[in-house]
Amino acid sequence: MTDSNARETSVGMQSAIRPSERSGNTASSGREEESVPFTYDMGHENRGDFIIFVFRDFGDPKWNRDGTEGEVRNLREVAKNWGFPTHSIKEHWDVTEEKLQDELKQWAETNHEKDDCVVIAILTHGLEDVLLTKETRFPIGEIWKCLKGCDTMEGKPKIVLIQACRGGQLDEAENKSSSRRLISSPDVIDGREKKYVYEYIYPEEPDYIVMYPTAKYFPAFRGWLCHDLREVTSIARDKGWDLMNQMTAVTRKFGSKTGKHGIYPSYQEKIMITQTPEIFSSLRGKIFLH
Incomplete structure (x- = not known):
């Protein structure tokens, strides 16, 4: 489960990320260091926390996220495959926006000196730049804040x-020509169109990796991301894949999938569409979670 290299003793950047191999002391060590691949230290005392925020109940059977229990089961397996013990998996179901922020702030105020990393998963409805609770919409940037x-x-x-x-635009799967339809629809949840545009949908700080199940402006099928992450992480150890390799493998699996989606406004007409995950990374090294 842990990196076999010796751990640095200092806190911060020096303890968390290091070269995968050393080239010795030379006069040009600064330039050489920049070219050496780095690996984050996964050899701390604890793997860290795996925090899941699940939103199922939206007050209307039409909008409730039925089946999300399966997503959570898959994420528990992902956590196990990434070396997180059961006690480190923390689930929060149908919390308010305020409660979500309080939980994240409380986590940030805790001492994580002995932790390798943190995973935060959010399963909910969303639009281009906001995520939804039952009562409110909040900018994705609130997470980083x-x-x-x-x-x-x-x-x-x-x-x-x-x-x-992340939106309502549809990419038609059955038409493979360059003129295939991109079908737009308003960003509507529970009959309400989105009225505000927020910034900071990606973190500005280093050492983040964020995976969305779909590109900006497009919808996402429920369950695909968690299911494919479970499958990929179950073989990652034998393959020797780092985290980016694993996420790339998930993206490749998505490439062979299509699903039916209704067309706005009645959603009665359905077409086959494709879906491609998006990965944002400000990492400064590789992550090996096995």
Whole structure:
């Protein structure tokens, strides 16, 4: 489960990320260091926390996220495959926006000096730049804002998985020509169109990797991301894959999938569409979670 290299003793960047191999002391060590591949230190005392925020109940059977229990089961397996013990998996179901922010802020105020990393997964409805609770919509940037200032996680990986739609534009799968239809529809949830555009849909700080199940402006099928992550992470150890290799493998699996989606406004007409995950990374090294 842990990196076999010796651990640095200092806190912060030096303890969390290091070269995978050393080239010795030379006069040009600064330039050489820049060219050496780095690997984050996964040899701390604890793997860290695996935090899951699940939103199932939206007050209307039409909008409830039925079947999300299967997503959570798959994420528990992902956590296991990534070396997180059961007690480190923390689930929060149908919390308010305020409660979500409080949980993240409380986590950020805790000492994580002995942790390797953190995983935060959010399963909900979404639009282009916002995520939804039952009562409210909140900018995705609120997640990064809540995590800021956690000094004991400086230089350590923050892994974020967001299972949510990001818009209503549809990419028709059955038409493979360059003129295939891109079918647009308003960003509508529970009969309300989106009225605000928020910034900071990606973190500005280093050491983040964020995976969305779909590209910006497009919908996401429920369950695909968590299911394929479970399958890929189950073989990652034998393959020797780092985290980016694993996420790339998930993207490749998506490439062979299509699903039916209704067309706005009635959603009665359905077409086959494709879906491609998006990966954002500000990592400064490789992550081996096995």
